Amino acid sequence: MSIQVQKSFESEKGKGKDSLTGKxxxxxxxxxxxxxxxxxxxxxxxxxxxxxxxxxxxxxxxxxxxxxxxxxxxxxxxxxxxxxxxxxxxxxxxxxxxxxxxxxxxxxxxxxxxxxxxxxxxxxxxxxxxxxxNAALSALIVSGLPTDRFQFAGFLPRDKKIREQLLLSLRDFEGTVLLYESPHRIIKTLQHILDTCGDRNIAMARELTKRYEEVTRGLISECLSWLGEHPPLGEYCIAVEGAKPGEVQERGGLWWQPLTIDEHVNHYEQEEGLSRKEAMKKTAADRGVAKRDIYNALL
Known part of the structure; x- marks a missing residue:
């Protein structure tokens, strides 16, 4: 691999050997x-x-x-x-x-x-x-979430499988995650994040630097309720709270590995009081598989 060093303003037009090339x-x-x-x-x-x-x-x-x-x-x-x-x-x-x-x-x-x-x-x-x-960084600095470490993911893929894989890869990131989303997809996207990452703090920023600039902060579940009463308008920048260190360590230890899928689901139902549906979603997230795989295994 050859090194390329750019001297942005070293030569101007009419000077030097690179004078014929523009910028x-x-x-x-x-x-x-x-x-x-x-x-x-x-x-x-x-x-x-x-x-x-x-x-x-x-x-x-x-x-x-x-x-x-x-x-x-x-x-x-x-x-x-x-x-x-x-x-x-x-x-x-x-x-x-x-x-x-x-x-x-x-x-x-x-x-x-x-x-x-x-x-x-x-x-x-x-x-x-x-x-x-820049919209993403503007949303980050007003989010109230940590700014010392962040990751920009842009628009999530439309393909369901690829989107789930990306969210799983972002789930254990301990910094703030920045996303873009359109008004007609933001509710679905927040639900996917909730299913994969749990109920985290987020900030939804829209109309940035415009007259009707608005930043909505709260848990994902709270923001979903808010959007249910206030239909989404305009393009959104979403800042999502990162994973907590203990949360990552627990998943990293694969505590559920000795359990069968049925035992895994029962753990969330009995220990955390989740509904059967939510327990299956969380089990799928732990194992890094699609929710339908868990549903099929329990049939």
């Missing part, structure tokens, strides 16, 4: 309030030879607000990245500075920009971050 700027855009944008981001968008945007219509509104007239505005998103990515790289190699933006926040976070960055790095193109607002 890729990853420009953070507002996540709600237009004042989220930085002076540096505005200047970078003004000076860029090309701006690549996830949604050009949305980006034109932003550029118009800040009176920026783009020299060239191109589309780059999940559905055209295979064709557009190499073409954008070619334009940078030809000497154009390219500013990549997403609809909101930092490009390359839960965003096809990560693929463009990989292409740029492979070609030795300088990739320069222009920092700014």
């Amino acid at each position: 890729l700027f990853l420009v953070a855009t507002p996540i709600g309030n237009l004042e989220d944008i930085t002076y540096r981001a505005v200047r970078t968008l003004q000076e860029a030879d090309i701006i690549a945007a996830e949604d050009t219509r949305q980006t034109r509104k932003l550029l118009s607000h800040f009176e920026i007239s783009p020299k060239r505005l191109l589309s780059y998103h999940e559905h055209n990245k295979a064709a557009s990515g190499p073409e954008l790289i070619r334009l940078i190699i030809e000497g154009n500075d390219l500013a990549l933006v997403s609809d909101a926040g930092l490009p390359a976070i839960s965003d096809p920009g990560q693929d463009l960055v990989k292409l740029a790095v492979t070609e030795g193109i300088p990739v320069i971050p222009i920092p700014g607002a």
Whole structure:
């Protein structure tokens, strides 16, 4: 493996042996309030030879607000990245500075920009971050949960089996877990987290930096009740409390290993007073298998 060292601002256009190659700027855009944008981001968008945007219509509104007239505005998103990515790289190699933006926040976070960055790095193109607002970190710092250790998981997979596997892998993480979710899926997602990880403290943040910004904190069960009375609106960032050290050690010791599945389920019914259904769900989580496997074994 060869080492690649990037000196982001060592050479400028017209100077040095790399003067003909442009740079890729990853420009953070507002996540709600237009004042989220930085002076540096505005200047970078003004000076860029090309701006690549996830949604050009949305980006034109932003550029118009800040009176920026783009020299060239191109589309780059999940559905055209295979064709557009190499073409954008070619334009940078030809000497154009390219500013990549997403609809909101930092490009390359839960965003096809990560693929463009990989292409740029492979070609030795300088990739320069222009920092700014980020929804996940904004939710973390207002959550009231620990911020010294956290893990970002983005949107959970739609496939049920893959989603369960991911939640099981996150269950024993002792730091705060950060997730994104849409309003029509958040109730189902919280129920999956409750089934897999237990009733933990969470914070649900929506409309961040906008006029109707709202943060709801409480146990998962309490937040589910709240959502039952207050229908979800807007995109959500969810911060989930991490596992407690004793909880991880107990699972790590596989205390249930000598038990049959029936004995395992009975333990939760008798010792913790759970319903048969909840006991089976918790048994499935312990064993790292799907709930239907436990149901079938007890038939």
